[in-house]
Amino acid sequence: MRGTADSSQFIEKALTFWLNYSLSKQVKGMNKLYRQKWLIAFALPGFLFFLVFSYFPMYGIVISFQDFDVFKGVFRSDFVGFDNFKTLFDMPDFNNALRNTILISALKLILLFPATVVFALLINEISTGWFRKFVQTTSYLPYFVSWVIAAGIWYKLLSIDGGVVNDLLVSLGILKEPFHFMADKDAFYPIILFTEAWKNMGFSAIIFIASLSAIDVQQYEAAKMDGANRFRQIWHISLPGIKNTIVLMFILNASNLLRAGQDQMWTMSNVTVQQQAEILDTLVLRYLKDMGLMGYSIGTAMGIFQAFIGLVLFIVCNYLAKAAKSDSIL
Structure with missing residues (x-):
């Protein structure tokens, strides 16, 4: 007991x-x-935005496995398995579009990503306050111009009929007659890279400039006392100080290898250079124009394909970053 x-x-x-x-x-x-009520209040709109526009629509993934009919809806359309993916991969121009997508994205990653980092470092080295703000502001203003307007601007600037670029080159004797830049297959990719840098480099550099501003000023002062010049300060202080940011942004950019910029390629291309300008996004868009409302399944299948490859690239790049004993996202 x-x-x-x-x-x-x-x-x-x-x-x-x-x-x-x-x-x-x-x-x-x-x-x-x-x-933390105010922090939660500020985070809540962003959380709701992603919940409504990113997570709730995920049920639409099933469209890629259906013969989707807008009149029947998602739950009553016929299930066809992987037929939409087979149709996508059997498209006559799919291989060409895939090659162009990888090539353009790789060029942007290899050439423009380091250029953005260098641009941020150069802006950080400007000592005159007003001039630094002027350069930074003017560099990221084009980001807020839509590609429709931007394409119209560059078509006019590069036009053979009164285009400023052609008139200048002819007047300087560099060209004997106006050159049709936008219709030349060899000049198309350089124009794409240049216009991409003009439009997005300034805005993309903001995150690197923010990381540079977080570096302790005393490190630069100590380096000056040790006799380090500007280049040495950049190499031994600035770059190591933003190394983790560079790695994280590289991982995010590399995971978008199959997204070469639909808006840019759709507005900057024309019939003459369509073979070089056709990417996966524009290929599906042309298909949807022909199929109308019945082409949603192919478009969704393309989105799933791009997302899957992007996820694989994200995991691989993140693993390589960890293996290199650098920062990572996961």
Whole structure:
């Protein structure tokens, strides 16, 4: 009997302790949430945005496995398995579009990504405050111009009929007659890279400039006292200070290898250079124009294909970053 009473008292004390501990943790948790109420309030709109526009629409993934009919809806359309992916891969221009997509994205990653880092370093080295703000502001303003307007601007600038670039080159004697830049297959990729840099480099450099501003100024002062010039300061202080940011941004950019810029390629291309300008996104867009509402399944299948390859590239690049003992995302 005594043993039974001792066991009951032990169980009672254990339950009392557990209840008190749970209540204290809940109270502490509520107090912590209350202290962070403004942070939560600011984060809530962003959370709801991604929830509504990124997570809820994911049920539409099933469209890629259906013969989707907008009148039947997602739940009543016929299931066709992987037929849409087979149709996608059997498209006559798919291989050409895939090659162009990888080539353009790789060129942007190899050439423009390092150029963006160098541009941020150069802006960081400008000592005159007003001039630095002027350069930074003018460099990221084109980002807010849509590609439709940007393409119209560059078509006009490079036009053979009154284009500023052709008029200048002819007047300087570099060209004997106006050159049709936008219709030349060899000039198309350089124009794409240049216009991409003109439009997006300034805005993309902001994150690197922000990382550079977080470096302790005393490091530069100590380096000056040791006789280090500007280049040495950049190499030994600035670059190591933003190394993790460079790695993270490289991983994110590399995971978008199958997204070469639909807006840019759609607006900057024309019939003459369509063979070089056709990418996966524009290929599906042309297919959708021909198929109308019945082409949603192919478009969704393309999105799944791009997302899957992007996920694989993301994991591989993240693993390589970890293997190199650098920062990573996962």
